[in-house]
Amino acid sequence: MMTGGTLPNVVILGAGFGGLAAAKALAGKDVNIILVDRQNHHLFQPLLYQVATAGLSPADIAAPIRSIVKSDKNIRVVLDCVTAIDAANRRIVLQKSAPLPFDYAIVANGARHSYFANGEWEAIAPGLKTIDDATKIRRAVLLALEHAEIETDKALRDALLTFVVIGGGPTGVEMAGAIAELAHTSVSMDFRHITPHCSRIILVDSGDRLLKSFPPDLSQKAQAHLSELGVEIKLNMRITDLQAHGVKIGTDWTYAQTIVWAAGVMASPVGAWLQINCERSGKVPVQPDLRIARYPRVFAIGDVASCSGRDGNPLPGIAAVAKQQGRYVADVILAQVRGAPPPAPFRYRNYGNIATIGRRRAVADFGRFKLSGFAAWLVWSVVHIWFLAGYRNRLVVGANWLWSYVTFDRSARLITGIGNDTVIEAADVRMGSTQ
């Protein structure tokens, strides 16, 4: 125990899975922790697609950061945006508040979706990283169904009922499955004019299989499950154009009101903040102990860190990796503060990888054994309810799921923030067809 003197400042950027794990591991220890996030809530991102498809409400999967750390008196929370990491002077420069001096900094800001060279596609095909992204997609999907219900022009109605998901990773697979269930099952009960058979859900990927981070046989199972739910899967296909009225897949236009982007992510601009070179994905290379080589007092974890597993492959961008890295970095810092020998290099322990497909199926890869179908879905449910931050959320999500499972009810189906959303028009579809 350090006694007397000033405690070292640990500034943690980002209160996602990694940042929060680091903060919790340092809570009550002889350090001052400042946790900076531009949102006031920690988000359980693996369930964000459920908010986007009206299965859960925002409050079910998010908890205020202040509530999570309220008993940890050595943690201070600052709601602000990072503009630079001044490593030479050891301070974090923020947008609104005064710069924060640090002895150690942990960069854990995660990633945003990326449209690569096509930034203008973002306005048409939203991605899914924040609560506001999710409520935006939810509004788009639900409004498309509402407009289809009153639309009398067949071509327009078809476009309103066509949902295209771009990207066949876990987010894309989960989104496509959930939209299919929403459009097929719920519609049949609640609407009078449109029927479940009216909707098309299309999942596009440029590779030759879905879920590339899973073994090939689980990719096959996932494809089979999605097909049963009525999802059309288009593999080896690239998006060549994107307009308000639809998407060009390869050489063919598909008219669609709702397009969701799940095709790529880009790390937060750590390179720019630190003035160092990053990988193409925006990730910053780290040492075996997760320090940034040029700045040994700065660590990077989670989706901003470029880090490989024992097999030499990059670690996946999932919560488990970020959490283990957060706890590891806390150990490194505590050892250094206490003058103890540093821990062994970071090694990721893989407890498994799960993706869910609709309301009753999932695929799970636990290394030694694999699961698919309903058994995998059960495991997925238990694991996700268990890991939700905060006990209340755990109970509410559990109750919600049980209720939704028994009744097919979509309790969270609220359209909020109706503003100047654009709706596809007849002219778009006709204009499009001549392109």
Add this chain to the structure above:
Amino acid sequence: MMTGGTLPNVVILGAGFGGLAAAKALAGKDVNIILVDRQNHHLFQPLLYQVATAGLSPADIAAPIRSIVKSDKNIRVVLDCVTAIDAANRRIVLQKSAPLPFDYAIVANGARHSYFANGEWEAIAPGLKTIDDATKIRRAVLLALEHAEIETDKALRDALLTFVVIGGGPTGVEMAGAIAELAHTSVSMDFRHITPHCSRIILVDSGDRLLKSFPPDLSQKAQAHLSELGVEIKLNMRITDLQAHGVKIGTDWTYAQTIVWAAGVMASPVGAWLQINCERSGKVPVQPDLRIARYPRVFAIGDVASCSGRDGNPLPGIAAVAKQQGRYVADVILAQVRGAPPPAPFRYRNYGNIATIGRRRAVADFGRFKLSGFAAWLVWSVVHIWFLAGYRNRLVVGANWLWSYVTFDRSARLITGIGNDTVIEAADVRMGSTQ
């Protein structure tokens, strides 16, 4: 039972308490019902202040209209805005869909808040009628606390921590009490720099007592309860100016980042839709059977109808009135469709009037007897949980309240939709002080 022929069309405008009660009373009967609303959800407005003060989530107090009526096969739901009621040709003109022909129309569109001659105040002091209004106020209140936590200028911090509620009716009283609890109780646990004593909550009313629709002794109790919660009550005071940096109460400026408007409502523009004269409040006069005199096939109920009780006073703008009127109009229409004698003129049965003050107190007026304090709060809780539309919400709200009561947790404290909200600045406060 009518057999053969075409069933009469009943178009109901608005799926609030009145419209929904009418629709449910006509469900399964020999009429076609078309329920038109510009939102896709029915909102339990009496609890909206709980969303604005982060006690409940939007999904706890709102349910999709389609879900509520999904088993009622003679009800069709249309998401659209009314632009005119063409009574001569018996059709409702809508913004997006084709006009709806009607045999009977029930106008139940409710009211919006009104700024009278000061429309420009709306941008500064939002009112509370929709979910989007509530999340906007929630964001403002929570961001004010966050900004105060990092603000070092004392005058600015004071302005950030000053919350002004304008209007001492039930909404204003409930908002002021809930903000006081949020700023005083939650702050003490979650923030490190600002303390409960830093916040000021001011409730302004132009009359000589709060809750004018209650007996004077309950107004006194409400004032006492609010004072215990630390709310400053300013009676007989008018707002003479409103700017981004604060509010001029009488002749004095109070610098405040957050100002909430609960001072007046205006009925939906029924007069303009029907081209008839309305009262100053926008309400349309109705006959004893709730028909509009010039258009006997058009009824008005709830907050759009001007209707007096047995004592000659106008009926209050509360859910109970709208619901009883909705059921009554359904009876009138069914009697006419069936050729039966019309029911006796509408008479409101008053089951009581409750307003809550914070987390443990309320005032309740049941005519014969009155309650205040904790007993009234218990009655209020049971009544409100009971009347929530949809069984799931009832359970979730009940569980939420219990949890929040036991733990002081504010589960719904999410800041969403951070955009270009303006934050008070030092220049505002200083500039203001010279005015």
